Amino acid sequence: MIEAHALHKRYGRLLAVDGISFKVEPGEVLGFLGPNGAGKSTTMKMIAGFLAPTSGSAKVCGHDVQTQPMGARRSLGYLPEGAPGYGEMSPDGFLRFIADVRGLAGDRRHGRIAAVRSRLQLDGVWEQPIDTLSKGYKRRVGLAAAILHDPPALVLDEPTDGLDPNQKHEVRTLIRELARERTVLLSTHILEEVEAVCSRAIIVARGRVLADATPAELLARSRYQGAVSLLAEDSIAARAALDGMPGVSGFHQEGPDGRLYVFPQGRPVPLDAVGERLRQRGVAFRGLQPERGRLDEVFRAITAGEEAA
Numbered sequence: 001m002i003e004a005h006a007l008h009k010r011y012g013r014l015l016a017v018d019g020i021s022f023k024v025e026p027g028e029v030l031g032f033l034g035p036n037g038a039g040k041s042t043t044m045k046m047i048a049g050f051l052a053p054t055s056g057s058a059k060v061c062g063h064d065v066q067t068q069p070m071g072a073r074r075s076l077g078y079l080p081e082g083a084p085g086y087g088e089m090s091p092d093g094f095l096r097f098i099a100d101v102r103g104l105a106g107d108r109r110h111g112r113i114a115a116v117r118s119r120l121q122l123d124g125v126w127e128q129p130i131d132t133l134s135k136g137y138k139r140r141v142g143l144a145a146a147i148l149h150d151p152p153a154l155v156l157d158e159p160t161d162g163l164d165p166n167q168k169h170e171v172r173t174l175i176r177e178l179a180r181e182r183t184v185l186l187s188t189h190i191l192e193e194v195e196a197v198c199s200r201a202i203i204v205a206r207g208r209v210l211a212d213a214t215p216a217e218l219l220a221r222s223r224y225q226g227a228v229s230l231l232a233e234d235s236i237a238a239r240a241a242l243d244g245m246p247g248v249s250g251f252h253q254e255g256p257d258g259r260l261y262v263f264p265q266g267r268p269v270p271l272d273a274v275g276e277r278l279r280q281r282g283v284a285f286r287g288l289q290p291e292r293g294r295l296d297e298v299f300r301a302i303t304a305g306e307e308a309a
């Protein structure tokens, strides 16, 4: 379990974190989401014990990060933003170094290094300087270091930032696997990541929590949820045909192909009835489909006007 209680962090005149509280239970992947400068990294550094809070506290598996740092550090794996330091070292040297820092010795040390080498598929680059690895492999080395001591809780700061789509997919699959037996807090500003790996998301801006919900609950706030969309040969005729239809609240046309969105009123727009009505009125159309809602729109609505100065 990871807990934050009224965390505050002040940098001079800037209150970067302004009373953030949450709990992450085992088996949960909590996405920490927010615009640039929202206070995500600062919060994660306070949970990881790299930065002292101005006030408030954090606990990892019941250990207070400030007053019981040894217990908290033992229980937590932390992936900082960007690439691992010590770029001149190979994954082999770096992970042996981390094992020393973590106080791993004997069979356990040997076993854990072999376990992360295999789990993160580092065989092919084991002796290569980290500086010369691709971003995807660098991130794998960072994750290997974070889980080397087999901690029950993980804090991952933007784990897929800067990776190409294949590497993103690979790291997300790994996170989902790791999360099965752990508590995971990850920060991101990539909305698709929330849907791909998170069981819950907290949206922060200017150091405050603005929303705490499951991805499905967030999607339910989208005006696109329950809408249908279609490509009409004559979209003015399509609008005229559907205008006033029960359950339809309005229209919006967008995108390079001029897709027409039909918004719901109360309950989802009935897809079949829309198709039937267009056919009856002789309006040619294709690509009629239901819409599931858009996280980007919900995120924008929640954080509008909340960018850091």
Ligand SMILES: Nc1ncnc2c1ncn2[C@@H]1O[C@H](COP(=O)(O)OP(=O)(O)OP(=O)(O)O)[C@@H](O)[C@H]1O
Residues within 6 Å of the ligand: 011, 014, 016, 034, 035, 036, 037, 038, 039, 040, 041, 042, 043, 189, 308
């Ligand atoms: N050491 C520091 N000294 C002064 N200000 C800082 C320091 N570290 C961060 N800040 C400021 O605190 C605010 C929060 O920064 P933080 O890095 O926590 O945000 P973030 O949500 O992680 O942003 P990003 O998505 O860009 O990484 C920003 O305005 C940032 O400029």
